[in-house]
Amino acid sequence: QKEVEQNSGPLSVPEGAIASLNCTYSDRVSQSFFWYRQYSGKSPELIMSIYSNGDKEDGRFTAQLNKASQYVSLLIRDSQPSDSATYLCAVNVRSGYSTLTFGKGTMLLVSP
Amino acid sequence: EAQVTQNPRYLITVTGKKLTVTCSQNMNHEYMSWYRQDPGLGLRQIYYSMNVEVTDKGDVPEGYKVSRKEKRNFPLILESPSPNQTSLYFCASSLSGRSNQPQHFGDGTRLSIL
Numbered sequence: 001q002k003e004v005e006q007n008s009g010p011l012s013v014p015e016g017a018i019a020s021l022n023c024t025y026s027d028r029v030s031q032s033f034f035w036y037r038q039y040s041g042k043s044p045e046l047i048m049s050i051y052s053n054g055d056k057e058d059g060r061f062t063a064q065l066n067k068a069s070q071y072v073s074l075l076i077r078d079s080q081p082s083d084s085a086t087y088l089c090a091v092n093v094r095s096g097y098s099t100l101t102f103g104k105g106t107m108l109l110v111s112p
Numbered sequence: 113e114a115q116v117t118q119n120p121r122y123l124i125t126v127t128g129k130k131l132t133v134t135c136s137q138n139m140n141h142e143y144m145s146w147y148r149q150d151p152g153l154g155l156r157q158i159y160y161s162m163n164v165e166v167t168d169k170g171d172v173p174e175g176y177k178v179s180r181k182e183k184r185n186f187p188l189i190l191e192s193p194s195p196n197q198t199s200l201y202f203c204a205s206s207l208s209g210r211s212n213q214p215q216h217f218g219d220g221t222r223l224s225i226l
Contacts, residue, residue, distance in 0.1 A: 041220075102156075
């Protein structure tokens with residue numbers, strides 16, 4: 001069973017702090033990794049994609065990938081109350097194909 | 113506006129009454145997929161389609177049917193719905209079936225089977 005694991009949280013951080021969200025995956029052949037944000041009752045919204053080891057930055061968001069250790073993380077700098085949502089890690093577990101396996105998500109709460 | 117459109121957004125129905133949830137995308141995407149989301153279980157894939165007339169089972173296909181007769185449409189059919197199919201359903205699409213293509217989601221359909 002190929003799995004994607006996330007801490008369910010909630011992860012509570014004060015406004016302005018850095019939020020760190022982590023994800024581990026079991027399939028070594030996974031090649032593509034995505035972070036989605038989902039507000040309660042809404043659809044998942046793509047935030048970041050990362051395909052190679054290292055860091056990828058986009059505004060306040062940084063995705064980090066370490067294929068040797070099979071983990072991917074998302075850092076949110078200068079966290080805002082509007083960042084409060086569930087963050088879903090998604091991994092393609094069939095090499096070369098778009099089929100994704102999602103983690104169950106980590107709830108982030110940013111307090112003013 | 114590029115989007116994935118699902119209908120209906122909400123539906124309450126009874127056990128055994130056939131229903132169809134439609135999904136349409138206007139981005140000329142080849143890959144389309146259906147997911148269900150349940151508390152504590154996360155998003156699970158039901159069926160996916162790599163292109164017209166090409167469909168395959170995901171992780172939880174039992175009780176569902178799909179078809180892909182046109183590139184833009186990918187309806188989800190519940191021939192004889194049961195209460196355990198009460199869930200939040202999402203349709204998603206991506207440019208192609210290649211692994212580096214992110215998926216874009218519709219707004220969701222909240223389905224209640226009584």
